Amino acid sequence: MWGICSRMVKVGMAKPCGVVKPCYLVKPVSSSRITGRYLSHQKGLPSLPVPPLQQTCERYITALEPIVEVDELTHTKELLDDFQKPGGVGERLQRGLERRACNTENWLSEWWVQVAYLDYRLPVVVHSSPGLVLPCMHFSDKQGQIRFAAKLIAGVLDFKTMIDNETIPVEYLGGKPLCMNQYYEVLSSCRIPGVKRDAVVNHAKSSRPPQHITVVHNFQFFMLDVYNSDGTPLTADQLCVQLDRICSSSLQANTEPVGILTTQHRDAWGKTYINLIKDRTNKESVSAIQRSIFTVCLDGPMPQVPTNAHRSRAAVQMLHGGGSLWNSGNRWFDKTLQFIVGEDGTCGANYEHAPAEGPPIVALIDHVVEYTRKPDTVPTAMAPLPMPKKLHFNITPELKKDIEEAKKGMNVLAEDLDMRVIVFEHFGKNVPKAHKMSPDAFIQVALQLAYYRMYQQCCATYESASLRMFRLGRTDTIRSASGAAAAFVKAFDDPNKQNTEKVDLMEKAVKAHKAYTNLAISGQAIDRHLLGLKMQAAEEKISIPKVFKDTSFAKALHYRLSTSQVPSKTDCVMCFGPVVPDGYGVCYNPMNQHINFAVSSFNTCKETNAADLAHAVENALLDMRTLLEQTPPRAKL
Ligand code: COA
Numbered sequence: 303m304w305g306i307c308s309r310m311v312k313v314g315m316a317k318p319c320g321v322v323k324p325c326y327l328v329k330p331v332s333s334s335r336i337t338g339r340y341l342s343h344q345k346g347l348p349s350l351p352v353p354p355l356q357q358t359c360e361r362y363i364t365a366l367e368p369i370v371e372v373d374e375l376t377h378t379k380e381l382l383d384d385f386q387k388p389g390g391v392g393e394r395l396q397r398g399l400e401r402r403a404c405n406t407e408n409w410l411s412e413w414w415v416q417v418a419y420l421d422y423r424l425p426v427v428v429h430s431s432p433g434l435v436l437p438c439m440h441f442s443d444k445q446g447q448i449r450f451a452a453k454l455i456a457g458v459l460d461f462k463t464m465i466d467n468e469t470i471p472v473e474y475l476g477g478k479p480l481c482m483n484q485y486y487e488v489l490s491s492c493r494i495p496g497v498k499r500d501a502v503v504n505h506a507k508s509s510r511p512p513q514h515i516t517v518v519h520n521f522q523f524f525m526l527d528v529y530n531s532d533g534t535p536l537t538a539d540q541l542c543v544q545l546d547r548i549c550s551s552s553l554q555a556n557t558e559p560v561g562i563l564t565t566q567h568r569d570a571w572g573k574t575y576i577n578l579i580k581d582r583t584n585k586e587s588v589s590a591i592q593r594s595i596f597t598v599c600l601d602g603p604m605p606q607v608p609t610n611a612h613r614s615r616a617a618v619q620m621l622h623g624g625g626s627l628w629n630s631g632n633r634w635f636d637k638t639l640q641f642i643v644g645e646d647g648t649c650g651a652n653y654e655h656a657p658a659e660g661p662p663i664v665a666l667i668d669h670v671v672e673y674t675r676k677p678d679t680v681p682t683a684m685a686p687l688p689m690p691k692k693l694h695f696n697i698t699p700e701l702k703k704d705i706e707e708a709k710k711g712m713n714v715l716a717e718d719l720d721m722r723v724i725v726f727e728h729f730g731k732n733v734p735k736a737h738k739m740s741p742d743a744f745i746q747v748a749l750q751l752a753y754y755r756m757y758q759q760c761c762a763t764y765e766s767a768s769l770r771m772f773r774l775g776r777t778d779t780i781r782s783a784s785g786a787a788a789a790f791v792k793a794f795d796d797p798n799k800q801n802t803e804k805v806d807l808m809e810k811a812v813k814a815h816k817a818y819t820n821l822a823i824s825g826q827a828i829d830r831h832l833l834g835l836k837m838q839a840a841e842e843k844i845s846i847p848k849v850f851k852d853t854s855f856a857k858a859l860h861y862r863l864s865t866s867q868v869p870s871k872t873d874c875v876m877c878f879g880p881v882v883p884d885g886y887g888v889c890y891n892p893m894n895q896h897i898n899f900a901v902s903s904f905n906t907c908k909e910t911n912a913a914d915l916a917h918a919v920e921n922a923l924l925d926m927r928t929l930l931e932q933t934p935p936r937a938k939l
Pocket residue numbers: 475658659660661731734735736737738739740741742743766767768769777819823866867868
């Protein structure tokens with residue numbers, strides 16, 4: 303019923319890029335400020351391998367089995383035989399990739415950023431940029447909002463000091479050190495719209511890195527210097543004074559919400575952008591936003607909802623702002639990092655995904671939250687500070703028309719997005735661990751069960767796997783709809799099956815998931831390799847091999863379940879939109895005793911419902927635990 307127009311399908315089917323221009327993003331950090339410690343760590347990391355061709359082809363067939371028809375599979379096998387034959391196109395492309403791997407820091411990352419982000423043309427809002435909700439903070443008025451925002455800014459600047467000094471502790475996954483490059487990409491950077499392809503600029507690496515942030519209040523932007531002349535960061539008290547001045551000089555939301563332009567389709571925004579920056583004042587204002595270290599959005603109210611919907615509303619506020627009548631215009635969605643502080647204690651962030659994955663952003667936010675919990679310092683006498691600078695925009699009738707169009711588009715999208723946040727209170731990582739199972743694999747298998755119960759079929763499922771064990775690594779795909787998961791979900795509600803058999807199938811499904819995870823994080827999954835082979839064909843200007851054009855490939859990339867685990871120390875809820883019109887976005891944060899889930903879908907799709915899937919996941923988790931508890935270990939097969 304749906305055309306294939308999803309993000310990840312687009313990734314797979316995207317027009318070849320041809321010559322790939324060097325991209326700021328995935329270049330190693332090399333400014334004069336960044337020196338020894340970081341670089342020597344980075345140098346010690348292994349390079350991303352190119353998996354063996356035959357291995358990927360075999361694993362691809364295995365991955366297709368639960369999600370395509372028998373005749374489709376037979377056809378794909380034939381295509382793969384041809385692709386792999388000695389002296390064939392597969393071997394040629396494989397050799398090309400291996401050459402690329404020898405000549406680049408990471409054969410994949412630059413392509414990935416281009417294809418997954420910069421060439422992707424749907425609005426970044428909902429379709430690409432994730433939201434993050436903090437636990438509700440204890441304030442409920444303007445003064446509280448300003449005070450908290452001031453502390454938050456001070457906390458980010460504290461974290462920035464660690465970035466500037468290269469003292470961020472190296473992270474580990476499975477005992478292996480991770481690439482830390484993404485930490486150097488998230489501050490002082492911004493996406494720039496283009497008519498066909500976007501770009502990202504990072505000003506942290508310039509010889510005179512920015513000293514200001516941008517603050518947006520009542521749709522009006524301000525440039526706020528956050529360092530004193532001696533180079534020390536402004537204190538929370540100083541920031542409070544400055545934010546107060548900003549709020550007092552923007553009491554009414556009576557200006558054009560120019561930020562709403564950043565919610566447009568990227569081609570449309572690319573065109574509008576050219577017009578917008580023809581005017582010198584506008585160009586300077588836009589440049590101040592782009593160069594700023596980050597943006598703080600001091601939000602107005604959100605629509606009233608019943609208490610049990612507060613968390614879902616908060617997720618919506620972070621993901622898209624609620625539409626043009628609420629806070630969607632109080633943003634610059636191209637900005638890599640936007641912190642959002644509501645008037646009622648609702649706080650969080652939205653981030654533009656091209657420069658980094660969730661975990662570095664979450665690490666920064668965990669640090670900030672801890673910082674804001676420190677007791678207030680005793681205020682000291684303050685030297686007068688320069689007035690924050692208002693950023694002006696001259697809005698021509700044409701730009702006014704574009705703003706109205708953007709408002710309409712944003713409101714349609716806001717209406718369309720269905721978001722349900724649930725806190726699964728019954729257990730967290732503790733229960734799967736007690737049963738000697740990987741918690742992440744347990745949750746993924748529960749998701750498979752939930753989906754199967756709703757639709758009586760399995761669907762192509764995406765889970766993000768980190769490739770940060772490798773230099774400049776980003777992500778690969780864990781395909782959760784495995785044969786073992788399919789066997790388990792089909793047996794679970796079958797009254798003819800014994801519990802012992804069901805437990806055995808559950809254990810096999812959980813183990814299969816963990817095994818796929820392990821191969822994915824060690825660079826041996828299939829999806830980025832297949833993408834690389836396809837990109838290599840484009841690079842060598844040879845016709846795209848048939849394996850990348852058949853229905854199996856399209857089905858494999860039509861992710862009705864797009865999922866990601868993003869753990870945090872703080873009790874946060876992370877969220878993102880579905881990547882296909884008839885799919886779900888599921889982001890979860892497993893804590894020890896509970897799990898936070900944010901499930902999204904589109905209202906225009908009659909077959910999907912975020913609350914129904916969230917409820918089905920709760921039931922699946924509970925039923926899986928019950929099965930384990932009711933089946934004594936000795937009786938297990
Ligand atoms: N028995 C008991 N405990 C087990 C276990 C078992 N069989 N298997 C795992 N555990 C424990 C682990 O030791 C770990 O312990 P900890 O809580 O003390 O750290 C915990 O359970 C969690 O492990 P697990 O659930 O298996 O998952 P993981 O933490 O290894 O995460 C991924 C799996 C796929 C999420 C991770 O590898 C990854 O790639 N993360 C990045 C994802 C990402 O980038 N997301 C955002 C994209 S923008």
